[in-house]
Amino acid sequence: MEAGTKPKISGARLCCCCNQRRAALKRPKTLEQICRECFYEVFEEEIHQVIVENQLFKPGERIAIGASGGKDSTVLAYVLSELNRRHNYGLDLFLLSVDEGITGYRDDSLETVKRNELQYGLPLKIVSYKDLYGWTMDEIVKMIGLKNNCTFCGVFRRQALDRGAALLKVDKVATGHNADDIAETVLLNILRDWVDALQLLLVKMDLFLDANLLSIYSPNAYRGFAREFIKDLERLRPRAILDIIKSGENFRISASTKMPEQGTCERCGYISSQKWCKACVLLEGLNRGLPKLGIGRSRGLNSDVKKDVKQDSGTKSIESKQCGSLDF
Amino acid sequence: MQLTLEFGGGLELLCQSVKIHNVNVDLPKGAEKLTMKDLLSWVSTNLIKERPEMFMKGESVRPGVLVLVNDCDWELSGQLDTTLEEKDVVVFISTLHGG
Numbered sequence: 001m002e003a004g005t006k007p008k009i010s011g012a013r014l015c016c017c018c019n020q021r022r023a024a025l026k027r028p029k030t031l032e033q034i035c036r037e038c039f040y041e042v043f044e045e046e047i048h049q050v051i052v053e054n055q056l057f058k059p060g061e062r063i064a065i066g067a068s069g070g071k072d073s074t075v076l077a078y079v080l081s082e083l084n085r086r087h088n089y090g091l092d093l094f095l096l097s098v099d100e101g102i103t104g105y106r107d108d109s110l111e112t113v114k115r116n117e118l119q120y121g122l123p124l125k126i127v128s129y130k131d132l133y134g135w136t137m138d139e140i141v142k143m144i145g146l147k148n149n150c151t152f153c154g155v156f157r158r159q160a161l162d163r164g165a166a167l168l169k170v171d172k173v174a175t176g177h178n179a180d181d182i183a184e185t186v187l188l189n190i191l192r193d194w195v196d197a198l199q200l201l202l203v204k205m206d207l208f209l210d211a212n213l214l215s216i217y218s219p220n221a222y223r224g225f226a227r228e229f230i231k232d233l234e235r236l237r238p239r240a241i242l243d244i245i246k247s248g249e250n251f252r253i254s255a256s257t258k259m260p261e262q263g264t265c266e267r268c269g270y271i272s273s274q275k276w277c278k279a280c281v282l283l284e285g286l287n288r289g290l291p292k293l294g295i296g297r298s299r300g301l302n303s304d305v306k307k308d309v310k311q312d313s314g315t316k317s318i319e320s321k322q323c324g325s326l327d328f
Numbered sequence: 329m330q331l332t333l334e335f336g337g338g339l340e341l342l343c344q345s346v347k348i349h350n351v352n353v354d355l356p357k358g359a360e361k362l363t364m365k366d367l368l369s370w371v372s373t374n375l376i377k378e379r380p381e382m383f384m385k386g387e388s389v390r391p392g393v394l395v396l397v398n399d400c401d402w403e404l405s406g407q408l409d410t411t412l413e414e415k416d417v418v419v420f421i422s423t424l425h426g427g
């Protein structure tokens with residue numbers, strides 16, 4: 001972007017860090033007015049501090065950076081490669097992209113990822129759904145029609161990065177998320193807990209409810225609202241987003257103390273509270289030509305509900321994004 | 329007044345997938361200066377071809393849309409009250425689409 005050099009009179013304030021250049025933004029976190037160069041510097045050094053304090057990496061580790069071509073993963077790829085160089089982490093970094101096998105869908109984002117590869121000198125590995133599951137998304141849609149493919153894309157997408165990482169024998173996977181998305185996920189998880197509780201209550205009261213009635217409370221239905229709510233809050237109080245994330249972290253810590261032991265899938269070894277993980281159940285159906293297997297209306301009236309609620313809270317994570325938005 | 333407007337982060341989809349628009353915006357009748365408030369209403373009538381709610385909310389941009397005036401966050405120049413001058417560059421970036 002080639003912007004004019006002339007600053008707005010009222011915006012000509014100097015950066016609070018260097019006192020030399022004019023400020024270009026106000027950090028929501030601190031409300032400091034800061035110039036572009038200083039922002040990069042504090043941003044990168046804060047990430048370095050977090051990495052060091054939490055001992056996120058060990059020298060010699062092989063780290064896959066989840067790369068979707070979106071802004072979050074692009075920033076992550078840049079920052080990690082830069083810090084790895086600057087502070088000699090000694091990490092073996094590479095970009096990992098997942099190709100769902102939807103004709104035309106990934107063309108643009110894979111272009112961006114290939115640019116990242118050149119720009120940051122990070123080797124790129126692309127794993128396809130075909131490699132991971134034996135089926136492309138196009139083939140799945142052909143088999144089951146468009147109607148039910150959301151079950152598949154949700155489950156398959158959630159596991160894809162982990163499976164790709166296992167395939168490439170990496171020590172860790174790094175994924176980039178922005179604060180807005182994380183705060184949104186925190187809110188959605190709280191809302192979802194309420195809906196789950198409400199559902200259980202209704203079942204206990206022997207109220208028969210059509211699944212459709214509750215599906216208006218599905219995460220997809222209130223997602224748009226949550227995002228808008230968060231951005232409105234931020235306008236009133238710029239730190240609101242970070243505070244929501246913080247409260248989400250406290251929430252998770254108190255919740256994780258009583259979380260049941262997670263088992264692993266007997267078939268593929270992926271974490272699962274059932275004998276087989278969801279992906280394996282779905283794949284079994286596909287391979288046997290019974291694609292409806294494992295989809296069903298799981299919001300039944302009996303003990304299934306309880307099981308379902310438990311399982312959901314185990315898989316809730318930042319990765320569980322809505323259908324159609326394939327970034328991570 | 330000659331201005332360069334840039335749309336990014338998905339907002340370009342609202343104006344026929346064109347990212348950079350070199351435009352000529354007239355001052356409102358009787359006004360001496362063009363403000364961001366004037367520009368936003370000009371943009372909504374002249375450039376935004378679909379889903380205006382993705383761009384505007386009330387008289388300002390939708391929360392989650394970043395606005396830069398000459399590379400500087402408009403929060404620092406008075407948001408809607410920012411006055412524009414000849415050859416200014418205004419960038420709109422949506423942070424709401426994909427990460």
Ligand SMILES: [Zn+2]
Nearest residue numbers: 015018035038
């Ligand atoms: Zn500075």
Ligand SMILES: [Zn+2]
Nearest residue numbers: 149150153323
């Ligand atoms: Zn879907």
Ligand SMILES: [Zn+2]
Nearest residue numbers: 265268277280
């Ligand atoms: Zn499995």
